Amino acid sequence: MTVPRIPTSNQTIGPYWHLLEDKSWADLTRFGAAGETIVLTGILYDGDGPMAEGCIEIWQSDPPADDRFPGFGRSGTDKEGRYRFTTLKPGAEPGRGNAQQAPHIDVMIHARGLLHPVVTRAYFAGEALNETDPLLASIDDPHRRATLIARPEGAGVWRLDLRLQGDGETVFLDV
Amino acid sequence: MSDPLPFAPFAPATQPDLDSPAYVGTRKRHPLRAPVKMPQTVTETTGPRFSTAHFPPVADLSRVGGKEALGERIIVAGTVTDGDGRPVPHTMIEIWQANACGRYHHPGDQHDAPLDPNFHGNGRVFTDAEGRYRFMTIKPGAYPWPNHRNAWRPNHIHYSLFGPAFATRLITQMYFPGDPLLALDPIYNSVPDKAARERLISSFEIGLTEPDYALGYRFDIVLRGRAATPMEN
Numbered sequence: 109m110t111v112p113r114i115p116t117s118n119q120t121i122g123p124y125w126h127l128l129e130d131k132s133w134a135d136l137t138r139f140g141a142a143g144e145t146i147v148l149t150g151i152l153y154d155g156d157g158p159m160a161e162g163c164i165e166i167w168q169s170d171p172p173a174d175d176r177f178p179g180f181g182r183s184g185t186d187k188e189g190r191y192r193f194t195t196l197k198p199g200a201e202p203g204r205g206n207a208q209q210a211p212h213i214d215v216m217i218h219a220r221g222l223l224h225p226v227v228t229r230a231y232f233a234g235e236a237l238n239e240t241d242p243l244l245a246s247i248d249d250p251h252r253r254a255t256l257i258a259r260p261e262g263a264g265v266w267r268l269d270l271r272l273q274g275d276g277e278t279v280f281l282d283v
Numbered sequence: 284m285s286d287p288l289p290f291a292p293f294a295p296a297t298q299p300d301l302d303s304p305a306y307v308g309t310r311k312r313h314p315l316r317a318p319v320k321m322p323q324t325v326t327e328t329t330g331p332r333f334s335t336a337h338f339p340p341v342a343d344l345s346r347v348g349g350k351e352a353l354g355e356r357i358i359v360a361g362t363v364t365d366g367d368g369r370p371v372p373h374t375m376i377e378i379w380q381a382n383a384c385g386r387y388h389h390p391g392d393q394h395d396a397p398l399d400p401n402f403h404g405n406g407r408v409f410t411d412a413e414g415r416y417r418f419m420t421i422k423p424g425a426y427p428w429p430n431h432r433n434a435w436r437p438n439h440i441h442y443s444l445f446g447p448a449f450a451t452r453l454i455t456q457m458y459f460p461g462d463p464l465l466a467l468d469p470i471y472n473s474v475p476d477k478a479a480r481e482r483l484i485s486s487f488e489i490g491l492t493e494p495d496y497a498l499g500y501r502f503d504i505v506l507r508g509r510a511a512t513p514m515e516n
């Protein structure tokens with residue numbers, strides 16, 4: 109019998125993370141993954157405007173991770189606040205019970221000034237399953253829902269801006 | 284397909300408040316709306332696996348190219364367990380820190396303190412089968428920051444952990460016992476629960492020292508456990 113213990117507290121990632129200088133982590137196809145390659149990009153904003161020095165991480169459980177596809181990516185934001193990932197387009201995923209989830213990618217934001225990571229999702233505009241996805245369906249306000257849906261911006265390029273605070277604030281998830 | 288077993292919610296007051304006015308950087312960065320509650324799905328209950336083939340360990344930060352960094356050598360070791368006390372084996376830990384003078388080897392750090400060409404302050408280790416980790420480094424220096432007049436960060440080492448799932452991701456900082464700056468630090472004090480805060484402080488442990496070489500500190504880390512087990516009151 110083990111004693112349940114309290115998880116360690118988070119603390120801010122701060123401004124000085126060397127790994128953000130390593131651009132290779134933003135390319136989830138760098139180990140030779142094959143499939144429908146997409147770019148997921150956008151601008152990170154705080155209450156003052158575009159935000160440099162942010163750290164965006166993504167995780168997708170589809171396609172399944174393997175030696176050639178890590179499923180995980182990390183991108184710093186540049187002077188204009190822009191992040192950019194190259195990855196494989198996810199497919200539908202099982203939800204809880206008999207539900208189906210629309211294709212999506214989990215998105216996590218770390219930054220100086222964020223005392224713990226915040227999580228949101230990127231869905232893809234035009235997917236039929238978006239209409240019945242349990243999370244999207246649980247958000248009544250269409251403007252709020254839209255903050256989770258990436259829009260096409262040229263062939264294979266999807267755009268999702270992330271707003272930490274204020275007008276058009278991204279829907280963050282308590283998971 | 285059965286539903287994945289979710290990870291437990293955090294105990295109240297044991298995580299920092301995103302809106303922590305004493306930490307000025309939070310003012311324009313904390314969301315104003317409450318997060319939307321969502322049951323964890325397979326996306327949250329699974330997570331990345333990092334192989335040492337793609338991500339080779341760097342367990343000695345105390346030298347670069349065989350040349351010794353300046354400062355007080357220390358060994359940091361501990362365990363990574365989940366909320367049920369089970370070891371988290373073979374999980375990646377990323378670490379980064381300032382040098383002995385309190386300066387990061389990073390272009391953004393303009394603090395007027397010496398850089399050390401033999402210290403980059405950037406490591407990566409993996410827990411073993413029993414959830415244990417260990418690395419060698421230099422004790423980081425305190426450094427000033429522009430939060431308020433005469434603000435100084437206590438000595439700290441930054442940690443990034445993944446654990447078994449995206450829901451167990453943890454970004455934290457390890458502090459040192461007896462640091463007088465802790466009482467004044469808005470980041471450390473952003474965790475409302477005193478006991479939780481104090482668990483961010485490593486302990487000096489004579490058994491971890493290497494005689495005639497380096498002092499040893501222990502820092503044990505707990506990641507979220509599965510929700511089905513009883514929660515501590």
Ligand SMILES: [Fe+2]
Pocket residue numbers: 122124381436439441
């Ligand atoms: Fe720091």
